[in-house]
Amino acid sequence: MKSKPGLSTRCVHGGEIRDTHGSPHTPLYQTTTFKFDSTADLLDVVEGRKMGSLYTRYGLNPTIRSLEEKLASLEEAEAAWAFSSGMAAEAALFLAHGRRGIVCVGDAYGGTMELLSAQLPELGIATHFLLGNALDELKSRLKQGAGLVFFETPTNPALEIFDIRAISDAAHEHGALVAVDNTFASPVNQRPLTLGADFVVHSATKYLGGHSDITAGALMGSQPLLGPVWSWRKNLGSMIAPETAFLLMRSLRTLPIRVERQNATAMAVAQAMGKHPRVERVLYPGLPDFPGHAVAKGQMSGFGGMLTIDIKGTYDDAVKVVDRFQLFAIAPSLGGVESLATMPVTTTHHGLPAEERARRGITDTMIRLSVGLEDVADLVADLEQALG
Ligand code: PLP
Numbered sequence: 269m270k271s272k273p274g275l276s277t278r279c280v281h282g283g284e285i286r287d288t289h290g291s292p293h294t295p296l297y298q299t300t301t302f303k304f305d306s307t308a309d310l311l312d313v314v315e316g317r318k319m320g321s322l323y324t325r326y327g328l329n330p331t332i333r334s335l336e337e338k339l340a341s342l343e344e345a346e347a348a349w350a351f352s353s354g355m356a357a358e359a360a361l362f363l364a365h366g367r368r369g370i371v372c373v374g375d376a377y378g379g380t381m382e383l384l385s386a387q388l389p390e391l392g393i394a395t396h397f398l399l400g401n402a403l404d405e406l407k408s409r410l411k412q413g414a415g416l417v418f419f420e421t422p423t424n425p426a427l428e429i430f431d432i433r434a435i436s437d438a439a440h441e442h443g444a445l446v447a448v449d450n451t452f453a454s455p456v457n458q459r460p461l462t463l464g465a466d467f468v469v470h471s472a473t474k475y476l477g478g479h480s481d482i483t484a485g486a487l488m489g490s491q492p493l494l495g496p497v498w499s500w501r502k503n504l505g506s507m508i509a510p511e512t513a514f515l516l517m518r519s520l521r522t523l524p525i526r527v528e529r530q531n532a533t534a535m536a537v538a539q540a541m542g543k544h545p546r547v548e549r550v551l552y553p554g555l556p557d558f559p560g561h562a563v564a565k566g567q568m569s570g571f572g573g574m575l576t577i578d579i580k581g582t583y584d585d586a587v588k589v590v591d592r593f594q595l596f597a598i599a600p601s602l603g604g605v606e607s608l609a610t611m612p613v614t615t616t617h618h619g620l621p622a623e624e625r626a627r628r629g630i631t632d633t634m635i636r637l638s639v640g641l642e643d644v645a646d647l648v649a650d651l652e653q654a655l656g
Pocket residue numbers: 353354355356377379380420424449451452470471472473483484485601
């Protein structure tokens with residue numbers, strides 16, 4: 269085989285261990301602890317002379333280690349840590365690397381915003397927020413001191429695109445590290461570490477899991493940078509469960525075919541919605557007239573399965589559309605095989621005051637769509653009947 273197998277091959281074979289019974293993939297080690305032949309053998313693992321299985325909360329469990337090797341290979345990272353959720357991964361990253369201050373660029377998931385704006389400052393961690401239209405202030409903000417720049421691209425729910433290379437260069441010039449939440453794109457469409465970022469974080473609950481049936485998170489990066497995160501994960505107890513790790517590995521083996529189909533369907537839905545008389549605008553990075561299209565084209569190999577439509581009319585009109593869906597389910601998550609629809613004003617951005625939503629460009633008439641694996645004609649028909 270060539271030295272670096274392609275992404276689909278890595279999804280199937282990356283990190284897999286073969287057991288003595290001939291299982292074609294890593295079995296589920298549903299155990300909390302592992303026994304040793306002698307105290308000397310145990311001390312080899314405890315004192316780090318040998319990599320081995322020890323205790324599941326530490327991540328020293330073969331199913332979890334196997335998953336982490338696969339996750340690392342997907343993002344072209346040296347290493348990966350798996351977590352019990354995307355928020356657990358972010359929290360451990362911020363606690364390990366955010367103490368010199370965190371700059372959050374652009375809009376971010378509501379839980380991330382709450383952690384950054386309300387909880388970390390209580391621990392004395394300074395956090396700063398720069399919306400996309402204030403990006404030219406990044407360098408002056410970095411000059412005042414910050415250890416970590418964090419952003420999503422594409423963002424939720426406006427699908428705003430940030431230039432990973434440019435932001436990474438600016439941050440590194442000022443001694444800050446860069447973490448990209450790659451949840452919306454998935455490693456099939458975008459690999460931020462290859463564009464200069466230091467960390468990639470995922471809510472594996474979304475595309476990586478892909479079936480709306482597991483909650484998990486992942487953090488990828490270099491070995492030395494991930495090192496300090498390990499103790500936070502261990503002592504916060506935010507380890508992925510072995511059975512979740514097993515299910516996530518099963519999902520990852522089909523990640524490229526799911527995401528490629530979702531890319532194609534989302535593009536077709538975006539094009540259909542662009543022509544609909546009741547739709548004011550369609551936010552999708554794959555559309556040539558989308559503001560971030562050129563940057564997206566440069567750093568993404570596909571534009572993802574997420575799009576947002578902003579309909580003509582009022583909040584009540586948008587609610588009526590959503591309530592008429594028959595195939596799209598009203599649900600706040602994304603990335604699964606079933607298509608989901610949500611109004612950011614009722615879910616992800618519900619807690620924000622109206623002025624803050626307006627400042628972020630979140631309207632009362634936005635409907636965010638997570639495109640699943642149904643036939644594109646059925647999804648378009650559902651949107652058309654709901655739009656009336
Ligand atoms: N990042 C993004 C972009 C998300 O959409 C979410 C959840 O919706 C998270 C992180 C948090 O992930 P989790 O729900 O797995 O903790």
